Amino acid sequence: APMIEMRHVEKFYGPFHALKDVNLTVAKGEKIVLCGPSGSGKSTLIRCINHLESIKSGEITVAGHRLSDSQKAVDAVRREVGMVFQQFNLFPHKTVLENCILAPMRVRGLSRAEAEATGRKYLERVRIGDQAAKYPAQLSGGQQQRVAIARALCMEPMAMLFDEPTSALDPEMVKEVLDTMVLLARDGMTMICVTHEMGFARQVADRVIFMADGAIVEENDPESFFRAP
Numbered sequence: 707a708p709m710i711e712m713r714h715v716e717k718f719y720g721p722f723h724a725l726k727d728v729n730l731t732v733a734k735g736e737k738i739v740l741c742g743p744s745g746s747g748k749s750t751l752i753r754c755i756n757h758l759e760s761i762k763s764g765e766i767t768v769a770g771h772r773l774s775d776s777q778k779a780v781d782a783v784r785r786e787v788g789m790v791f792q793q794f795n796l797f798p799h800k801t802v803l804e805n806c807i808l809a810p811m812r813v814r815g816l817s818r819a820e821a822e823a824t825g826r827k828y829l830e831r832v833r834i835g836d837q838a839a840k841y842p843a844q845l846s847g848g849q850q851q852r853v854a855i856a857r858a859l860c861m862e863p864m865a866m867l868f869d870e871p872t873s874a875l876d877p878e879m880v881k882e883v884l885d886t887m888v889l890l891a892r893d894g895m896t897m898i899c900v901t902h903e904m905g906f907a908r909q910v911a912d913r914v915i916f917m918a919d920g921a922i923v924e925e926n927d928p929e930s931f932f933r934a935p
């Protein structure tokens with residue numbers, strides 16, 4: 707069974723038709739890069755996958771849970787799908803480690819000791835274990851985004867969604883975040899990444915999907931995508 711499946715998805719913001727008959731099947735371990743002009747619906751598409759946006763019609767299934775079934779299905783999907791945004795959304799008055807352990811304790815029901823062990827493990831994984839006791843403001847933007855990635859990984863998700871994770875960063879910090887994403891990709895994580903970083907797309911994407919005006923207009927393996935005129 708696919709990890710993520712969208713079938714005939716239609717999304718409106720009031721009268722505005724934001725997603726038009728979107729069909730997308732993502733296999734376990736597959737890496738998708740989603741690109742296209744600003745306003746074409748990329749962010750909307752991935753926000754629909756964990757029901758940050760509701761859809762008008764069509765069907766979205768994630769790890770066997772059909773979003774339309776129940777709030778329970780929505781909660782299950784949100785546990786299974788990690789999301790990383792352009793803004794890091796870390797709690798400023800909590801340390802890096804505390805930021806990482808909140809959801810594992812509340813949502814996964816881990817004890818504080820278990821959650822801390824999990825937090826340290828994933829902070830190490832993104833190579834930022836030595837920053838665990840610091841506050842977000844003491845870190846660079848690139849480090850904060852890696853904390854946001856570690857925080858998502860602490861839920862041990864089956865898939866990760868990235869919404870322009872490097873767009874808010876100074877250029878010198880983009881690479882460290884992309885390197886972290888490459889690491890996850892090599893681990894076999896199922897990923898959908900909205901990004902303009904075509905080097906990253908070329909390096910890890912199994913498919914590059916191009917959106918325009920709310921629709922998927924082209925879908926290809928990266929090599930033929932980059933050969934296209």
Ligand code: ADP
Nearest residue numbers: 719722724742743744745746747748749750751
């Ligand atoms: P992209 O990620 O490709 O830049 P978005 O998915 O953010 O595109 O937005 C697609 C379109 O939907 C844009 O025209 C945007 O203005 C509109 N849109 C996005 N979110 C909302 C919202 N909450 N209410 C109304 N319109 C929205």
Ligand code: ADP
Nearest residue numbers: 719722744745748749750753759792869870873
């Ligand atoms: P991005 O393009 O980085 O996704 P936007 O600036 O388009 O960010 O949107 C920022 C927030 O405002 C998002 O939550 C989006 O859903 C919302 N938004 C975007 N366009 C509109 C709109 N036309 N009307 C209302 N909300 C919008």
